Amino acid sequence: MDPDGREQEPAGRQDRGSAAETPLGTRAHRVLAELADLRRDDLPTRGGTTTAYVFDSGLGEVDAVALRAYELLAHVNGLDPTQFPSVARIENDLVAIVAGQLGGDDATVGTVTSGGTESCLLAVLGARELWRRRRSTGNPRIVVPATAHAAFFKAAHLFGLKVQTVPVDPDTLRADPEQMAAAIGPRTALVVVSAPSYAYGVVDPVEPIAAAAARWEVPCHVDACIGGWILPFLDDAPPFAFDIPGVTSVAVDLHKYGYVPKGVSVLLHRSAELRRLHWFTLAGWAGYPLVNPTLQSSRPVGPMASAWAVQKLLGIEDRGPGDGLPGFRSLAVSAHGAARRLAAGIDGTDGSPGIDGLHTVGAVDSTLVAFTDDGGPDDPDVRVVVDELAQRGWYLQVQPSMGTAPRARRVPMTAHASITGAAAGRIDELLAALREAADAARVHGRVEPDARLVEMARTIEPAELSEEQVEGLLRLAGVGDGVPAGLPTRMAPVHALVDAIPAPLAERLLTAVLSRQLTPPPP
Ligand SMILES: *Cc1c(COP(=O)(O)O)cnc(C)c1O
Numbered sequence: 194m195d196p197d198g199r200e201q202e203p204a205g206r207q208d209r210g211s212a213a214e215t216p217l218g219t220r221a222h223r224v225l226a227e228l229a230d231l232r233r234d235d236l237p238t239r240g241g242t243t244t245a246y247v248f249d250s251g252l253g254e255v256d257a258v259a260l261r262a263y264e265l266l267a268h269v270n271g272l273d274p275t276q277f278p279s280v281a282r283i284e285n286d287l288v289a290i291v292a293g294q295l296g297g298d299d300a301t302v303g304t305v306t307s308g309g310t311e312s313c314l315l316a317v318l319g320a321r322e323l324w325r326r327r328r329s330t331g332n333p334r335i336v337v338p339a340t341a342h343a344a345f346f347k348a349a350h351l352f353g354l355k356v357q358t359v360p361v362d363p364d365t366l367r368a369d370p371e372q373m374a375a376a377i378g379p380r381t382a383l384v385v386v387s388a389p390s391y392a393y394g395v396v397d398p399v400e401p402i403a404a405a406a407a408r409w410e411v412p413c414h415v416d417a418c419i420g421g422w423i424l425p426f427l428d429d430a431p432p433f434a435f436d437i438p439g440v441t442s443v444a445v446d447l448h449k450y451g452y453v454p455k456g457v458s459v460l461l462h463r464s465a466e467l468r469r470l471h472w473f474t475l476a477g478w479a480g481y482p483l484v485n486p487t488l489q490s491s492r493p494v495g496p497m498a499s500a501w502a503v504q505k506l507l508g509i510e511d512r513g514p515g516d517g518l519p520g521f522r523s524l525a526v527s528a529h530g531a532a533r534r535l536a537a538g539i540d541g542t543d544g545s546p547g548i549d550g551l552h553t554v555g556a557v558d559s560t561l562v563a564f565t566d567d568g569g570p571d572d573p574d575v576r577v578v579v580d581e582l583a584q585r586g587w588y589l590q591v592q593p594s595m596g597t598a599p600r601a602r603r604v605p606m607t608a609h610a611s612i613t614g615a616a617a618g619r620i621d622e623l624l625a626a627l628r629e630a631a632d633a634a635r636v637h638g639r640v641e642p643d644a645r646l647v648e649m650a651r652t653i654e655p656a657e658l659s660e661e662q663v664e665g666l667l668r669l670a671g672v673g674d675g676v677p678a679g680l681p682t683r684m685a686p687v688h689a690l691v692d693a694i695p696a697p698l699a700e701r702l703l704t705a706v707l708s709r710q711l712t713p714p715p716p
Pocket of ligand 1: 311387391417418
């Protein structure tokens with residue numbers, strides 16, 4: 194034990210003097226204080242009031258263990274598990290733990306990646322390689338439901354595939370098995386389903402879609418990035434992973450409901466043969482022969498060490514009375530119950546009056562809640578509701594409107610909340626804030642995108658815009674040039690405009706906003 198009463202960390206083969214033992218001088222303290230101060234305007238990452246981006250179990254010990262584990266492996270390079278066997282052990286254990294809950298068998302293998310996007314990218318890359326091996330060179334397609342995550346569009350962009358987007362069922366917002374099956378053909382390299390989709394939190398019908406993919410001998414990837422560590426623990430959840438024939442890969446982000454810092458996702462494959470397809474290996478260059486299972490080469494191990502430690506700390510089942518720590522099953526059941534209470538409180542299906550003028554969209558299959566407004570002139574505008582919630586300390590994400598079937602009405606813009614362990618005990622508080630926010634939004638009135646701007650946007654060719662013209666448009670849209678990025682406190686008008694203009698122009702404008710944010714201010 195050191196003087197602080199902490200146990201000494203075991204040293205690695207040659208490591209001497211852990212960082213934790215080194216006393217810090219005043220300059221170091223000053224630097225760290227400055228860094229802490231930089232976080233002043235950030236969204237809170239703990240406490241459950243930020244319902245996107247960050248995931249908080251609500252358990253201080255989970256965070257403490259995750260950070261200590263991160264620190265222990267912080268300097269290790271995951272590039273070469275033969276020289277750092279701890280990395281192989283951590284990866285194998287994580288893969289076994291996740292596969293064990295997802296219907297994996299002896300043949301199931303996996304890769305620990307830096308996050309959901311990298312898992313999706315690798316699933317698509319492997320599928321493209323398989324297609325090329327079996328068919329020919331050229332650019333195949335991935336078939337995805339309209340609700341698939343942006344990462345699949347990014348993968349297609351990076352790896353030269355086409356995305357074939359299939360409309361979802363306009364009522365349930367789940368992928369439509371018949372339309373998905375009809376979209377599969379000789380150029381299809383991969384079929385994607387979500388369990389659940391990020392935007393609406395509904396689980397796609399995996400079984401019939403995986404079966405249709407199997408008939409074409411096309412791999413089927415289940416994107417369980419956000420639900421993969423919730424669904425296995427719910428009694429009423431549908432099967433979604435390897436217990437379904439035809440499913441060839443599944444991804445689960447442990448930096449979401451595994452409750453650890455960013456940088457860790459597990460991509461599972463039904464066989465080592467399928468996994469090898471996304472590996473990159475090179476013996477013929479000037480340096481060391483390399484085998485890269487992921488997109489990275491030198492690779493941080495801190496995030497996976499955190500995930501390993503928290504999995505071991507909590508386990509799946511509660512350890513019994515007096516232990517004080519829940520297992521992942523009860524954490525999942527509690528967050529799921531809380532998400533359902535939130536939805537019922539909005540819709541008034543719990544015997545309450547509900548929130549007048551708002552209703553949920555999509556079933557609460559896991560822990561995600563999406564809601565919108567009823568659309569009438571006297572109803573609160575969901576985008577204003579989100580602004581009002583922010584003023585009351587709750588961050589929810591605004592989502593665009595979305596077309597479903599070709600002639601069906603669009604799903605209007607929605608608000609999204611991912612409910613975590615930390616938020617589970619605060620649903621009444623959130624509902625109270627939501628009721629107040631809806632009242633305030635009703636008083637504020639609905640926002641309409643500037644008709645002149647929308648009209649003008651239709652004629653603009655984004656590729657031909659100069660930087661100055663883009664800046665001019667942003668000012669017209671109410672995005673000034675302050676710092677950070679001149680974003681107004683009330684974002685509703687900006688969201689309304691972005692949703693009303695053609696996507697390529699919106700993308701150009703959003704890029705300019707981020708580019709501004711990422712340009713150092715003049716000295
Ligand atoms: C979060 C998420 C992703 C992408 O993950 P990142 O960790 O943000 O890269 C992909 N799919 C779904 C369903 C997600 O929720």
